[in-house]
Amino acid sequence: MATSAQDSSRFIAALTRHQPALEAFCHAQLANRQDAQEALQATCVKLWEKSGEWNADTEFLPWAFAVARFTVLSHIRDRMRDRLVFDEDVVLAMAEETEAAATQFEERREALGSCLDKLKPEHRDLLQGHYIGGHSVRQLSGTTGRSESAVKMILLRLREQLSACIQRQIRICP
């Protein structure tokens, strides 16, 4: 653990600042919100236990990602296979790319803001219902009066549009 009040403050500041990127890493490795939350929590605990090993003059995020990799793998091994999206070897193979993408989390989140502004209100509502409300495609089909396949297709296209828009925004203003 951190050895002095000053070290603790710096550690907490670094962890708080980089927690969104760590959450993005866990989410990208597990593709499940609940699993990602659990892995993030385990990662934070492990980081706190190891805080004495962190040199405040070095970058926090690469060190934290290394710890997160282990906690994600440990989480996978504790879970039933049928609940997982990615196999363990795939998670391992993707880890490097995931770190690179998660490092850009804040930039991508910023860029997403103007992309969301361009969406129709009903499409924003659909995303809100699915990703925040946790409504299934079937439930959304019932509330919107669209067929399930139409809702699926809209959600798919919105995701594609948003990712492409983020890429464009980052090129315009990195």
Place this chain on the structure above:
Amino acid sequence: MNSDSSSLDHRLLSLLQAVRDTHDDSARARLNDLLRVDPAARAAMARLMVDEQALTSRLRDESIVSLLDPAPAAESEKVVRLPRWFTWRPLISAAAGIVLGMFCTSMVFGFAAQRRSEKRTPLVVYSPGLETAGTLVDQGLPKAAGRWGADSAAVVTTENGVKPMEGSQMMRLDPIPLERNAKTRMSRVYQVLDLRSQQMPGVTGDAEVQVTASFFAAKSDVTSRYLIRAVALSESPEQATKGFWPKTEEDGVVSVKQTFDKSPEERGWHTFSLKVPLPRGAQTLVFVLGAASVDDVSALPTTHYLDDIQVSVLAPQSTQP
């Protein structure tokens, strides 16, 4: 994003949707097989999942805001990267009270910028004008203080029916051509300011720097995006400009950027300002001004003009002479 990558994105998202929505084992096997053998698919999947987290995070914030304020006022689009110390300073003061379980859960910080009640008056520390021809010297970031650097720009007089906002000269920011394959299409100019040489008597800290610039788009039918970025460093300009860009990500370096969008119907000169907290001991201020047209994919994207650039230090009145 080219058609290959967009079709890969489509394939990955389709498989992911099938796995999640219908627990389709064959889709799961196909998704994992694709990721196993194709490095491009792994990179795309990682990016898409990080974007999904960004989407969830944005929507979550919006839903909280809508609960607090059902009819928020319309606001022009802006992107602000708050300097890190500015973001975490309130947290540091609360650090003693933070227990482990708290910072590992999803917290929403009610962050409010500290608004000072005392009057703050500006000390103009930089207002060079653009009346001296040949002002542009360096390609990219200048190597020393007091010189302009640019991606692609020139000092010009009235042209294309555009008159300088002040004096007889202005800066033309040439568009970055698509074929150059640059990392950004924002055409930028750079200036390094040596704060040590500025007369700022009595300013001991708790001050802000304000960078102001005016822009004009030559084409009337495109939306333009303007950028103001400011970076304050505690090193001398000679040191600060060495390996500059990675430093902007470092702890203790104040780096703020803001973009401003202007729609085609709003023609004319537009003036924007950015305020940056000025940390104690700051020796160098690097500021970047840029312009690009948004969603203008024509072979000749629009030129923009820049004029009337000023940098001021805003300090509490009590610290001024």
